[in-house]
Amino acid sequence: MGPLQIKEILQTSPENQSIVVKGWVRTKRESKNAIFIALNDGSTIHNIQAVAEPGQFSAELLLSVTTGSCLKITGQLVESQGSGQAVEVKIEDILVYGTADPEVFPLQPKKHSLEFLREIAHLRPRTNTFSAILRIRHALAFAVHSYFNDGGFFYLNTPIITASDAEGAGEMFRVTTLDLNKLPRTDEGAINFKEDFFGREANLTVSGQLEGELGAMALSKIYTFGPTFRAENSNTTRHLAEFWMIEPEMAFFELEDNMDLAEDFVKKVITYALENCKDDLNFLQNRLAEEEKNKPQNERSIPLLEKLSFVVDNPFERLTYTEAIEILLKSKPHKEKKFQYPVGWGIDLSSEHERYLVEKHFKKPVILTNYPREIKSFYMKLDEDGKTVRAMDVLFPGIGEIIGGSQREEDYDKLLGRVHEVGIDPQTIWWYLETRKFGTAPHSGFGLGFERLVQFVTGMGNIRDVIPFPRYPKSAEF
Template sequence: MGPLQIKDILQTSPESQSVTLKGWVRTKRESKNAIFIALNDGSTIHNIQAVAEPGQFSDELLGQVTTGSCLKIEGQLIESLGSGQAVEVKISDIQVYGTADPDVYPLQPKKHSLEFLREIAHLRPRTNTFSAILRIRHALAFAVHKYYNDNGFFYLHTPVITASDAEGAGEMFRVTTLDLNKLPRTEEGAINFKEDFFGREANLTVSGQLEGELGAMALSKIYTFGPTFRAENSNTTRHLAEFWMIEPEMAFYELEDNMDLAEDFVKNVITYALDNCKDDLNFLQNRLAEEEKNKPQNERQIPLLEKLSFVVDNPFERLTYTEAIDILLKSKPHKEKKFQYPVGWGIDLSSEHERYLVEKHFKKPVILTNYPKEIKSFYMKLDDDGKTVRAMDVLFPGIGEIIGGSQREEDYEKLLGRVHEVGIDPQNLWWYLETRKFGTAPHSGFGLGFERLVLFVTGMSNIRDVIPFPRYPKSAEF
């Protein structure tokens, strides 16, 4: 299983036993009486201090022990005489695996901007901030799989390459093997995709939902958790071109069941992070508080742990879109024209509207339901009024919508009508429509962008900082 990690060694009772450390140097400092090396291997936010005596090692060897160099240290685990740590290692031997020239190594022990760190994404996991984010990201991913496995769901691998557009957005990355310098043409001059690898147009998927519904019609409860892609030319702090989606689909679930699952799910995975990532969350909370110091009081965020408890400890308020619009129309910000975007029935709510409902009006997470059909996707089940659909959006503090879902339309004729209404060629979705002919059933599902969840749990402000190697317009360096 390899050597003990620093996380385990820090929790070991010191009895002058022999230990081996392997990791990267965070800092080295020298005094008249000792040489102190702070080592970290990524297993924890905390460094372990290793101590050597002056003259114990050659100047040549110690000259290679710089910030960023990788070492193997052997020594004795003893009780620490300094404050801030319970144990330290009295060094008996140092082996340098790899050096890091301090004149060129970019991660020196000082504050670096997040923008700068994006330019060196190959090294930023070595910082405290990004190692904490990546450990929390792992914990959340594990919690997702554990939750669905424990609740009788099956993990379904839906295709990354698809000929359908689940969202109807059209902003997709094309997959092709055609020679772009010698594109085959039809007699009419259009590109002849029959000559392409798949014999038709193909793209990277924007969602695994449609294929997920097919799985639910056989296995009852499935979930997908995989990469999705959108070729949206957006440079906002909330959008990526490549991101991960969690999409459960459940046969025999109606809208109320769907809401129950969404609330229980997000509470469960956030609780897992609170229980298992305490040190990292405390570090990120302190980091956020430091950044907030210079902001006006009314612009400061809720402390991170308080925000997470806000979600876990409160029952989610449930109301219809129409009820929410009425609340917004009667609100003080609307009457005083402080909302940036107008309010009226039929609008697609903006983040400021969603956050007002969560943070100011109800002071708890909110689930909105029954949206106008014009602002929702074709596959959502029509309400009896013919104007709204059985959609549901889960709204969180600081972020607005974090989950979007619905009861799916199981009636063949109604679904076909909506396909025609939004201008989709039914032939492109014949397989999806056909499930409504053969043993159709009420069913529901939702989607959660994983990076949105990590963004919320870590308290970071830019989604590019919660995925190891972000993809966005004009950026695919790493």
């Protein structure tokens, strides 16, 4: 099983027992009475303090014990003489696994900007901030799988390489083995993809939804959780080129069932983080408060734990898109022309509109339904009025939309009509259409960008800081 991790050691009752600690040095300080080494192995936000006596070890050895070096410390676990920790290690032996020259090691014990840390993404997990984020990310992923498993869902692995564009936006990364300096051409001069590896155009997937629906029409309840890709030239704090999507699809679920599932799902997953990541969340809350202490009170964010409890403790408000537009048209920001983007029926709501509804008007999370058909995807079920579709978006404080979903159109003729209407070649998704021919059924689903969830739970301002190695325009270094 390997050595005990620092998280376990810190919870161990000290009885002068022999113990081995392994990890990376966060700090070392020397006084005339003792040498103090703070060690961390990533298992917890907290360091363990190891203490040696002056003269116990050679000067040469102690010079190699610097911030960032990796050590194995053998000693006795004793009650701590200082404040801030219950136990410490009385050092008997030090083995230096690897040194870190302080002249060049970039993570010295001082404040570093998040922008700088993105440039050293191979080292930033060693900081308190990013180790906390990665532990919370793990906990959320575990909670996602546990939630769906306990709910009778089956985990379906949908293709990463696909010939379909689920979103219809055309912002896809092409996958090819063709020599770009010597592309084969058809008689008409177009690229001859019949010569390519798959014999046709292929791309990285933007969503596993379409294939997920196929699984739901056999297994009743499935979910996907995998990487997706968008070739959108966006440099906002909310977009990545590579990110992970959670997409449940459920046969026999209609829109109301879909909303119930989405609300229960995010509440349970966030509750898991609140119960199992207390130290990391407290650290991130304090970090955010420190960052914002010089801002005016009305510009500060809701304290992190309060924001998470806000979602968990409140029933989500449910209303139609049309009702939301009416509220926005009557709102003070609209009347005083303080919204950056115009309000009117038929618009795709911006984040400022969504946040107004959540944070100012209802003061609780919101689920909007029944959007205009023109601004939603082809697969969404048409309402009886022919103008709107049975879509739903879940809106959160500070972030706006976090979940998008719908009841899917199960009627073959209506779906085919929408496919033609938006300009999709039916032959490219013939298999998707066929599920409406062979035992069709009402079904629904939604998508949640995992990084958007992690960003919300950790309170980080930029989505590039909640994935280990972010991919965005002009950046794929690590």
